[in-house]
Amino acid sequence: MVVSGEVKQGFRLRAAARTIRRVVLILLIGPLAMILLFRFLPVPLTPLMLVRLAQGYELHHDWVPYDRIAPELAVAVVASEDNLFCRERLGFDEKALFEQIAAWWRGERSRGASTITMQTARNLLLWPGRDVLRKAIEAWLTPQIALLWPKQRILEVYLNSIEFGPGIYGAEAAAQRYFQRTAAQLSTEQSIRLAVILPAPFEWSAARPGPFVRERTQVIRHRIEQIEPLLDCTN
Numbered sequence: 001m002v003v004s005g006e007v008k009q010g011f012r013l014r015a016a017a018r019t020i021r022r023v024v025l026i027l028l029i030g031p032l033a034m035i036l037l038f039r040f041l042p043v044p045l046t047p048l049m050l051v052r053l054a055q056g057y058e059l060h061h062d063w064v065p066y067d068r069i070a071p072e073l074a075v076a077v078v079a080s081e082d083n084l085f086c087r088e089r090l091g092f093d094e095k096a097l098f099e100q101i102a103a104w105w106r107g108e109r110s111r112g113a114s115t116i117t118m119q120t121a122r123n124l125l126l127w128p129g130r131d132v133l134r135k136a137i138e139a140w141l142t143p144q145i146a147l148l149w150p151k152q153r154i155l156e157v158y159l160n161s162i163e164f165g166p167g168i169y170g171a172e173a174a175a176q177r178y179f180q181r182t183a184a185q186l187s188t189e190q191s192i193r194l195a196v197i198l199p200a201p202f203e204w205s206a207a208r209p210g211p212f213v214r215e216r217t218q219v220i221r222h223r224i225e226q227i228e229p230l231l232d233c234t235n
Contacts, residue, residue: 031125031141038124038157039149046123046161049169058167060177066156069171070186074155074234076195079223080216082116085155086233091117091146092139116158118142123161152234159183164194165201178207192220 042063053059066074078085084093093115114122121141126134145154164174171183171194179190186194193206196216204213 032144034125035141035144035148039153043124043157043161046169047125047127048123048163051128052163052167059169060167060173061160061169062172062176063160063170064172064183066152066159069156069159069183070191072188072191073159073171073183073186073194075224075227076188076191076220077155077159077198078116079227080192080195080220081119081198083223083227085116086151088115088117089146091115091121091142115142117146117154119162120154120158121145124157155234162198163201164197164206168201174206178205188221189217192217192224196220 044063045061049059049061082088082093118138121144122128122134122138124145125141126138149157160170160172163169164171165177168174168177171186174194175181175183175186175190178194179186190206193209193213196209196213197204197206204210206213209217
């Protein structure tokens with residue numbers, strides 16, 4: 001039987017459509033499955049850790065449960081990075097996000113508007129960078145984490161995965177490297193310093209703070225006094 005060119009083309013189109021549907025299904029279900037899995041299991045590696053390894057950096061990462069991290073560090077990180085954390089139902093600071101979208105639309109360079117939940121989504125599943133595609137995927141994943149994980153779990157994964165310096169990931173590795181103690185033993189001052197260096201961990205040091213880190217530490221200390229009574233969403 002001779003198959004016409006139109007029939008062959010139809011077969012190819014249907015095969016391509018099936019392939020596209022499978023890829024879309026994997027892209028939709030795969031990240032959701034990982035979000036559900038890491039709702040309960042420790043995160044062993046993140047994409048950023050693999051990128052840094054490829055760049056020649058070491059890997060220092062010791063997962064510890066939330067109750068083995070000084071509460072002062074969680075409070076300091078919220079005060080420094082996302083003081084509306086407890087109020088963000090979908091993981092966004094809507095006002096800051098809309099301002100950044102407007103700035104991007106005007107052609108201006110975007111400034112920090114990432115919440116702790118957004119950073120957790122990025123650390124868990126995405127590559128480093130500021131491209132539009134990554135930001136769009138981050139915006140898609142963030143509400144899923146916000147709705148499927150309790151606030152304490154979001155902070156637990158964040159504090160265990162965030163980059164505190166070259167090759168240093170998570171509170172335990174940072175506490176050991178900078179202060180020669182465990183994450184549970186961190187003082188308020190040490191916790192604030194660790195929180196302060198998060199925006200630029202390759203440039204700033206918690207152990208040897210420069211003028212900016214010392215000044216920012218004072219700012220965060222005063223901010224903690226304002227938000228600490230409200231930080232009850234992780235209890």
